[in-house]
Amino acid sequence: MAEHNRHTLENALQQLPQHQPPATLWPQIEAVLEADRSAKGLDEALERLPVYQPPPQVWQAVERALQEERDNEAGLKSRLRELPAYDPPAAVWKRIDQSLQTSGAEVPLQEQLQQLSAYDPPAEVWENIKQALPGNADRRVVPMYTWLARIAALIALAAGAWYLWPSDHNTALQASYGHSTEPASLAWNADVEGWPEEERAIQHAVEQFQDDPLARSSDHYDDLMDEWEELNEAKAAIAEIMELYGKDAQLIRQMSEIEQERSSLLRRMVREI
Amino acid sequence: MKLYITMGLLLAAFIGTAQTSKLHVITKRLEKSFPYRDQYELNIEGEKADVLIETWDKPEIAVELELIARHPDRATAEADVEKIRYIAKRIKNKIYLRNYISIKEGEEKPVSNLQARYTVRVPENCPVYLKNYFGVANVANLNNRFRFRGEFSNIGMENLRGDIDLDTRFGEIQAKAVDGQVAMDTRRTDISLEQISGSYDIQALYGKLRILSISEGLLDLNINAEKSEVFLFDSQLLEYGYSLTAQHGQIYFPSDLKLEFLKNTEEVKKVTFQPQREYYPNITISVSFGDMHLRKEKPTSGRY
Numbered sequence: 001m002a003e004h005n006r007h008t009l010e011n012a013l014q015q016l017p018q019h020q021p022p023a024t025l026w027p028q029i030e031a032v033l034e035a036d037r038s039a040k041g042l043d044e045a046l047e048r049l050p051v052y053q054p055p056p057q058v059w060q061a062v063e064r065a066l067q068e069e070r071d072n073e074a075g076l077k078s079r080l081r082e083l084p085a086y087d088p089p090a091a092v093w094k095r096i097d098q099s100l101q102t103s104g105a106e107v108p109l110q111e112q113l114q115q116l117s118a119y120d121p122p123a124e125v126w127e128n129i130k131q132a133l134p135g136n137a138d139r140r141v142v143p144m145y146t147w148l149a150r151i152a153a154l155i156a157l158a159a160g161a162w163y164l165w166p167s168d169h170n171t172a173l174q175a176s177y178g179h180s181t182e183p184a185s186l187a188w189n190a191d192v193e194g195w196p197e198e199e200r201a202i203q204h205a206v207e208q209f210q211d212d213p214l215a216r217s218s219d220h221y222d223d224l225m226d227e228w229e230e231l232n233e234a235k236a237a238i239a240e241i242m243e244l245y246g247k248d249a250q251l252i253r254q255m256s257e258i259e260q261e262r263s264s265l266l267r268r269m270v271r272e273i
Numbered sequence: 274m275k276l277y278i279t280m281g282l283l284l285a286a287f288i289g290t291a292q293t294s295k296l297h298v299i300t301k302r303l304e305k306s307f308p309y310r311d312q313y314e315l316n317i318e319g320e321k322a323d324v325l326i327e328t329w330d331k332p333e334i335a336v337e338l339e340l341i342a343r344h345p346d347r348a349t350a351e352a353d354v355e356k357i358r359y360i361a362k363r364i365k366n367k368i369y370l371r372n373y374i375s376i377k378e379g380e381e382k383p384v385s386n387l388q389a390r391y392t393v394r395v396p397e398n399c400p401v402y403l404k405n406y407f408g409v410a411n412v413a414n415l416n417n418r419f420r421f422r423g424e425f426s427n428i429g430m431e432n433l434r435g436d437i438d439l440d441t442r443f444g445e446i447q448a449k450a451v452d453g454q455v456a457m458d459t460r461r462t463d464i465s466l467e468q469i470s471g472s473y474d475i476q477a478l479y480g481k482l483r484i485l486s487i488s489e490g491l492l493d494l495n496i497n498a499e500k501s502e503v504f505l506f507d508s509q510l511l512e513y514g515y516s517l518t519a520q521h522g523q524i525y526f527p528s529d530l531k532l533e534f535l536k537n538t539e540e541v542k543k544v545t546f547q548p549q550r551e552y553y554p555n556i557t558i559s560v561s562f563g564d565m566h567l568r569k570e571k572p573t574s575g576r577y
Contacts (some may be wrong), residue, residue, distance in 0.1 A: 033491040173338075173361055184345070186294065187301070188386065234443055234461075238425065242409050244374050245321040246343070246386030254425055254443070 012065035016058050187249045204268055210270040218272050224265065231262045296386075297347040299354045301340040305361045307368050309334050314395065316398040318371040320425075322389040324410040328397040334368055336361055337392040344385035353383035403428075434471075452490055469494065477501045485571055487513070491554040500562045506571035515546040518559045526567040 206228065209215050238255045245251075307313075309332045317324060322543045329335075338361065342354035360371040372389040376382055389408075395401065400418040403410055405426040412419060416434040427445040430437075437455045439446060441462045452470040470490030475482065477498040482493070484505045491513075496503060507513075510530055515533070517524050520541045526532055526544075536543040547553075558565055 173303040173305050173359075176302045178298075178302065180298045180300075180345070181295050182298055182343070184294050188343075230461075234425075238407075241321060241425075244383065245407075246384070246389065247395070248386055250409075254407075258443075265327045 008065065008069050012062060045157060146196075185249060187247050187252055190247055190252050202262070205266055205270055209273055212273045215269070216273040220268075220272065224269055224272070227265055228269070231258055231265065234258050235262070296343045296345055297350045299342045299347070299350040301354050301357075303338045303340070303359065303361070305336045305337075305338075307334040307336075307363055308332065309396050309399060310366075311398075313366050313368060314402060315365075315395055316367050316369045317391060317393070317401070317403045317405075318369070318373075319389060319403070319405040319408055319410070320373050321387065322372060322391060322405055322408040322410075323401060324391045324393070324405060324408065324412075326391075326393045326395065326401060326403070326410070326412045326415070328399075328414040330396070331394075332396055333394075334396075334399065335394045336370060338370070339371070339390040339392075340372065341388045341390065342383070342385040343387075350385050353385035353387060354489045356380070356383045357387055357389060359389075374437055384575060450488070452488070477503075483571075487554070493555045494557070496558040496560075498558070498560045498563060498565075501560065502563045503558055503565040504571075505556070505558070505565070505567045506569070508569050509571055510567055512548055512550065512553060513546075514548060514553050514555045515544065516555070516557045517545075517565060517567055518543045519563075520559075520561040522560050522562060523564045524567075525564065527569055530567065 210225070215221060235255065235258050238251060238258065242251055242255075274371045307454075308514055313334075314336060315326075317326075337383050338359060340354055340357040340359065342350040342357075344350035344353065356374055356376065358373055358375045360369055362369055370391065370393070372554045374383065374387070395415075397414055398417045399415070400420075401412070401415060402420045403412070404422045405424075405428075407425045409427045409429075410421070410423070411423075412427040412433065413431045414433070418438075419430075420438045421428050421440070421443040423439075423442045423444045426441070426446070428439065428441065430446075430448040430451055432449070433451045433453070435453045437451060437453055439455075439459070441457075442460045444459075444462045446457065446459065446462060446464045446466075448465070448469075449467040450470075451466070451468075453472075455469075455471060455473045455475075457464065457473075457475045457477070459475070459477045459480055459511045462477070463480050464475070464477065465485060466473075466483070467485040467486060468488045468490040469486075470492075472492045473494045475494075475496045475498070477496065478500060480498070480501045482496065482498055482501060482503045483562075484503075484507070487507045487509070490540075510527065513533065520544070521540060524532075524542050524544060530546065532544040532546045534542070
């Protein structure tokens with residue numbers, strides 16, 4: 001319906017007369033545009049142009065065409081509503097019902113077929129059929145349910161393999177415990193703290209080295225201080241690991257070496273003072 | 274009466290001493306295996322750990338981790354061994370092993386002597402990256418890539434090939450029959466190398482470096498040692514080319530090794546030598562604030 005309306009409207013518009021502005025108008029427009037182009041711009045010039053409307057008879061023709069279209073549509077709808085309504089006779093519904101029941105008739109037929117005696121044809125019959133098949137006589141037609149069964153079996157097999165396969169993500173570490181005894185080594189009760197007085201004396205010597213102007217002017221000053229810091233950090237690291245893991249011979253030996261190096265370095269510092 | 278009291282006190286003291294002279298050792302043993310594929314890498318991060326890495330011909334990485342606690346009181350040792358945490362898992366193509374101590378809030382610090390011990394078997398082409406903070410590591414027979422970052426940890430290597438990269442601080446390196454592209458960056462670490470072959474590049478600071486013997490496959494040896502002492506022992510010293518520099522140090526060498534002094538001042542000594550051969554390994558050693566020693570035979574005993 002919309003397409004029809006559009007078509008009718010287009011026809012009506014095409015039949016409308018063409019109206020051109022008077023020939024003198026275009027030069028006037030050009031003159032105004034030229035005059036205003038540099039001064040006020042195109043927009044202002046356009047605003048000052050006169051507005052032309054089509055003659056009233058054009059709009060009247062458009063309105064008549066649209067009204068005629070609306071009348072046609074309303075008349076058609078009215079006539080449709082006036083058509084009489086008919087119900088089909090009961091016999092028609094009965095016939096439809098019987099035809100829908102037709103599939104139910106297969107059940108007794110199949111029961112009858114099952115009661116029939118089964119006869120196997122002679123082997124040569126099958127052989128002849130096989131020979132008569134074109135080309136691929138060995139091809140078997142596999143029913144859909146067989147394929148579904150195979151796919152299901154494959155899925156089950158894959159799931160089983162996935163479940164049973166040894167995966168390093170799933171195997172938790174199994175812990176077992178053992179107990180034994182051994183004699184305590186000397187390291188168990190070894191004293192590695194040193195004497196606080198001694199540490200204070202060392203610190204005092206280092207401070208003197210740091211305060212001594214002659215030592216500070218030495219080329220070795222920065223190197224010695226860097227080395228001292230490194231050894232102190234190492235000593236702290238060993239002390240920390242002893243705090244966590246306890247003392248053993250290796251740690252005590254490492255601490256001993258660090259202390260020897262600190263002592264050696266301290267002697268060098270003292271010589272610089 | 275006094276005699277009995279005195280004997281009783283002595284007995285009590287003896288029992289007390291006897292009790293502390295025995296330690297209960299609790300060992301928590303964990304095992305795990307990872308299927309190995311090419312491009313996998315084994316990452317071990319040990320803390321106070323003895324790490325042993327060996328190779329085998331199975332496409333598998335097998336890990337045995339023992340966490341050990343020693344204490345005179347058994348219950349204390351049993352409780353403390355559980356304070357050593359561990360990780361053993363594969364993430365993409367990296368297999369991570371780690372042990373550490375983590376004290377939960379409100380939990381007491383362990384008082385036992387604690388230790389971790391790894392025994393790891395890998396295919397020989399498995400790249401290994403080992404970090405150890407205190408402890409000892411021993412690695413053998415790898416032939417692909419081995420990286421080691423150690424602090425206060427000793428490392429022993431035997432029969433390794435491939436790319437070998439060591440970075441150590443306050444440690445000790447002992448290597449025998451290591452062949453390949455070998456790079457060492459060491460600080461306060463003593464180094465002892467035997468039967469070296471391939472290309473070596475060694476940066477050493479505050480250490481004692483000993484080359485005990487050189488194999489036929491040596492291509493070049495570059496040593497840059499600062500505040501360190503370098504020893505090179507080999508019966509065929511005349512077979513190699515040398516470029517040796519000592520700043521504030523001395524160069525000691527056998528008399529039949531006719532080294533040519535390019536510079537011989539109090540501060541700098543520089544010598545070179547080229548053997549009568551078309552191809553020979555180049556040995557470049559630069560030492561500052563230390564001496565270098567070239568000897569044909571290593572001492573059979575004692576310190577050197």
